[in-house]
Structures are given as structure tokens and as C-alpha cells.
Amino acid sequence: MSAINSIGSARSIVHEVGKAIVGKDEIIIKVLLAVLAGGHILMEDIPGVGKTTLAVALSRALGLEYNRVQFTPDVLPSDITGYSIYDKNTGAMTYQKGAVLCNLFLADELNRATSRTQSALLQAMEEGEVTMDGKTYAVPQPFLVIATQNPTGAKGTQMLPDSQMDRFMLRLSMGYPAHEDEVEMIRRRQKGVAMDTVLQVVSREELIRLRLEVERVFVKDELIDYIVRLCARTREDRRILQGASPRASLALTALAKATAWIQGRDYVLPKDVRFIFSDCISHRLIWTQELSSEAERAALLEELFSSVKAPAIK
Numbered sequence: 001m002s003a004i005n006s007i008g009s010a011r012s013i014v015h016e017v018g019k020a021i022v023g024k025d026e027i028i029i030k031v032l033l034a035v036l037a038g039g040h041i042l043m044e045d046i047p048g049v050g051k052t053t054l055a056v057a058l059s060r061a062l063g064l065e066y067n068r069v070q071f072t073p074d075v076l077p078s079d080i081t082g083y084s085i086y087d088k089n090t091g092a093m094t095y096q097k098g099a100v101l102c103n104l105f106l107a108d109e110l111n112r113a114t115s116r117t118q119s120a121l122l123q124a125m126e127e128g129e130v131t132m133d134g135k136t137y138a139v140p141q142p143f144l145v146i147a148t149q150n151p152t153g154a155k156g157t158q159m160l161p162d163s164q165m166d167r168f169m170l171r172l173s174m175g176y177p178a179h180e181d182e183v184e185m186i187r188r189r190q191k192g193v194a195m196d197t198v199l200q201v202v203s204r205e206e207l208i209r210l211r212l213e214v215e216r217v218f219v220k221d222e223l224i225d226y227i228v229r230l231c232a233r234t235r236e237d238r239r240i241l242q243g244a245s246p247r248a249s250l251a252l253t254a255l256a257k258a259t260a261w262i263q264g265r266d267y268v269l270p271k272d273v274r275f276i277f278s279d280c281i282s283h284r285l286i287w288t289q290e291l292s293s294e295a296e297r298a299a300l301l302e303e304l305f306s307s308v309k310a311p312a313i314k
Helices: 003-018 025-037 051-061 077-081 115-119 122-127 179-190 204-215 221-236 246-262 270-284 294-306
Strands: 041-044 066-070 082-087 092-097 104-108 129-132 135-138 144-149 170-172 240-242
Touching: 003 025, 003 051, 025 051, 025 144, 025 170, 025 204, 025 246, 025 270, 051 066, 051 104, 051 144, 077 082, 077 115, 077 122, 077 129, 082 129, 092 135, 122 129, 170 270, 204 246, 221 246, 221 270, 221 294, 246 270, 270 294
Parallel strands: 041 144, 041 170, 066 104, 104 144
Antiparallel strands: 082 092, 129 135
């Protein structure tokens, strides 16, 4: 692996997406980590902070075929996975592709859909395929889902089930921009649509190659043990009703490898795990009522992380 190539590719992607999203480079980097690690992303935030813009800019920078569905209670599972229709010319049923058969699928306000429609995404997210009338259709590669979710309690929303939350590699929040970033955003808009300036950095084929490079990043046995011990701590604390699953351990490992790769290393260090731990783990946990705020939950995760000794790897 070339350190220059990995760092250069990552910086170029972040730069291009940053033309449309001002002042959120860390969020862009973390989204890129999930893309390189082959995972899906849940963006949980208030409306209007740029979640959809981020997804569109990312699809442009990576040269990905992009579909978006605005989820509402009347969206059907077949709108997502596709459906079969009778062809009178051939006398056979013909499959009509659903919206999810693309490279980057934006599930906008996913928690406004019914649970049946939400579950239509699960097979595509986990197995990279959809099944219709007994036939299986592979989604294009590379494939990723970016879902947005309104804060819990918003009118007309339904909480995503635990099984679906666990399939998102990362949960991120954009947050409000800093004052100077919001000023710059408005300035750019006066010059035209910022999205029009976002250029493609890599092709789909190159992105697949980059993913293969990330997979080859080396993880020492001591670090694998460290990751498992971190996830195990979430299963032992009485303030957490349900801890991180083995899927979380796999996701954390994959993200740590991606973090090492974009820094030009072909081996993982404990600091790579540290960088992505909370964003990878927090949404997978079920908390007791005594931890009602995000701040309290974040503090507990920090406490648990600090209680597990990292291996001495440099």
C-alpha cells in the first residue's frame, strides 16, 4: 500500500465533499471511513443541517449511482425492493427494479416509514441482495445506505428496531455549523449552487480497489482481543440493558482498519479504535432509564472505554 496514495485519495474526497458541506470535515472523514469499511451510515439530526447534501456530494465525488427515497407512511416495501409485473408480450412476469438497486441509497427520514417498509432494507444492507417472487437480485457494487432519522419524539416517526440499528456501522450527527462556517456557506450560495462544483475523485472500480486495500490492513491479535474486551464491557455494566453485539466487534475492527489506511498505515493502532469507538457503538446499546440524556450516555461510554487497558502497540 502506498501511504501517499491512501492519504491523497482520502484528502481529495474530503476536499470535494467539503465544497458542499462547510466546516464538517470530521463528519465527512467518518462517513468516508464507513464507505471504505463497507458499512452503512445513520445520520440522526434535526432537519436542515446538510444530511442530504452530504449524501449527494459523496455520490458525486465517488462516481456512484444514487437514488433517494423520501420515506413517508405510504411508501411500500416494493418501492424499495422492486416488484414483478406481467408482460403480455412474453407471458412472463418481469422484474422492475426498486430504488435500492443502486450504489448509494439515501433513505431520507427512514423512521417516518412503517416497520414493514423499514424492514425491506435489511436484506440489501446485510446481504447485498433483494429477493422478489423467489428470485434473488444482487445490488450493484459498491453499495451503501445512508439513512437519515428525525430525533425521537418527532411527529409521525417510528423508532427503528434494534435489529436495524445494529446494521448501521456508524451513527453520526451533523450539528449546527459554526458561525463562520454558516457565513461561508451563504457566501458560496451567492456564487451559484455549491454542489455543481463537486468533482468526481475516484470511479466505482477504484473505490472497490480501495476497499480491498483497507481489508488487507493488518490487525494484531492483541488489538483484536482489545476490541472484543471493549465490546464485552458494554455487556457487563448494569446501566446498559443490552450491550454491543458481535456485529459491533466486526464493525469496529473494519472501521479501525479504514482509519489506519487513510493515515497511510497498513497496520492498526489503539488510537484508530479510539477515534471511531463511540460513533460505532453507542446506537447499538439499550440503556436503562437512569441514563436519559445523550450526554450521560456519552460519559458512560467514555468511562467504559477508559476502563479497558489498551495494548502497548506503536
